[in-house]
Amino acid sequence: MxxxxxxxxxxxxxxxxxxxxxxxxxxxxxxxxxxxxxxxxxxxxxxxxxxxxxxxxxxxxxxxxxxxxxxxxxxxxxxxxxxxxxxxxxxxxxxxxxxxxxxxxxxxxxxxxxxxxxxxxxxxxxxxxxxxxxxxPGFTPRTGGLLREPDLAERQQRFDRAAWLAAQGVDWRGERVVSLFCYEPPGLQSWFSQLAASGTPTHLLVTPGRAAAATRKLLDQGAPTGAVTVHWLPLLTQRDYDHLLWGCDFNFVRGEDSLVRALWAGRPLAWHIYPQDDGAHEAKLDAFLDWLQAPASLRQLHRAWNFGDAAAPAMAWDESQATVRAARDRLLGQPDLVTQLRAFVAP
Structure with a gap:
């Protein structure tokens, strides 16, 4: 066509x-x-x-x-x-x-x-x-599904995490790796302080633009880095952004495209939803967390991250991992968006 x-x-x-x-x-x-x-x-x-x-x-x-x-x-x-x-x-x-x-x-x-x-x-x-x-587009069988290329799973299976991180200048020796793609989340300061004080060595890979500006502002205000090593990423192609998500233990994402790609990555995630003046984003976030079947810890993290109405809770890495993997399995049982769209418009 x-x-x-x-x-x-x-x-x-x-x-x-x-x-x-x-x-x-x-x-x-x-x-x-x-x-x-x-x-x-x-x-x-x-x-x-x-x-x-x-x-x-x-x-x-x-x-x-x-x-x-x-x-x-x-x-x-x-x-x-x-x-x-x-x-x-x-x-x-x-x-x-x-x-x-x-x-x-x-x-x-x-x-x-x-x-x-x-x-x-x-x-x-x-x-x-x-x-x-x-x-x-959507998350359930009665919607149009999500973008997913036919070879995505195969490419992810072939991905060499250590080689890709090394190519980005990350001297990775098994430490925790977190990606940060966001606007200016109200919970950034609380979460960063917790991560820095955790004692667990962490590589924080910060995307350029608003995420980098928000993080630099935090550091300029004297926030201690502690156990965190901050890496400033260049602009990434879409393929390399997928690689970033696959190479991290936790992904902070924003908007629509990166949320979908983070779900396919199957890693723990937190979504910074685009704020709307009428507050409609709050219901939208709650609906996503309901579909995700998010445990209380992940819901609290999203509340703190998006609205700053609570201190960031300790990140339940294993619980979050299991939640996202289960959600991805549900999605893999549904036709992808392009398959559905082509059938939708077929004469």
Whole structure:
């Protein structure tokens, strides 16, 4: 199939990260993909080698395009009228409408199952009379599933942890390794102090951007490092970000893409959910923890990390490991997102 995926970049690591993984997975299965994007700059470090079957194009160039078999509107990015008019024109000329899918954000909330796959008739404008359908990623069989490439498990099995850490300048000799990818979590200071005072040697691998800025601010304020050795990572390709997650004993992640990749990694994790002014993120986090069947210790860690309303509890490493592994096993029993999406739009 021929796909057109439209993406507006709000968070370089979020929208574009999901859209590129989707495009690359489709291309890897033999489809052709045009990724129309308003700011492709992050692809220079995220996917410098590109991907077979995938072409990244400027958003504005789509004003004079002929749609393929499927148009994906990622995260409600709202297509230009010229693009919608092109879909309508193709529908008239071909005698059937190109599939038009609104790929939504990931959530574990109950309403996702009710809304997944619902049609949305277009009632006005150049697309009047057309229909687009909602496709919701999710954690349960009644949703669209999660992105998972067919060779992911095989690549993880071949992964050489020691060699990869050494390539990042980490002199690893069996010490605990933790990755940090976050915004500015309220619980960072409490957690870091606990880790530093634990007496257990720990390599903390900090991703660039907001996570690095928050950590540097903490250190500049005089926070003792104690047992923690801090490593400042460069920008990583998507493949190397997977390697980071596989190489750590605990992963702090944020947003959507890194949460999904951390689940596939099967390592203990904590999610820094994107804060929303109306507080909707709190219900979203609770729904995820319910699905995860998180024990009390992991729930308390998430509360402290995201809201700072309690001191960070001692991290129950073994309990967290068992929880995430069990969740991953449940997910592996469900079809992945691209398998479901291709079936969803098949003529």
């Amino acid at each position: 021929r796909w057109d995926i439209f993406c507006k970049v709000i968070d370089n690591h979020g929208d574009i990260g999901v859209c590129w993984r989707l495009a690359a997975d489709l291309g890897g299965r033999g489809d052709t993909v045009r990724l129309w994007i308003d700011d492709p700059s992050a692809l220079a470090w995220m996917a410098p080698a590109g991907a077979p079957g995938v072409e990244a194009l400027p958003w504005d160039a789509a004003r004079t395009f002929e749609p393929g078999d499927v148009v994906v509107e990622a995260f409600g990015c709202e297509l230009d009228e010229a693009v919608v008019a092109a879909i309508a024109r193709a529908a008239r000329e071909r005698g059937r409408q190109p599939a038009w899918v609104n790929l939504e954000y990931l959530s574990a909330e109950a309403w996702v199952e009710r809304c997944h796959a619902l049609p949305s008739p277009v009632l006005s404008g150049p697309g009047q009379g057309l229909t687009k359908r909602f496709f919701y």
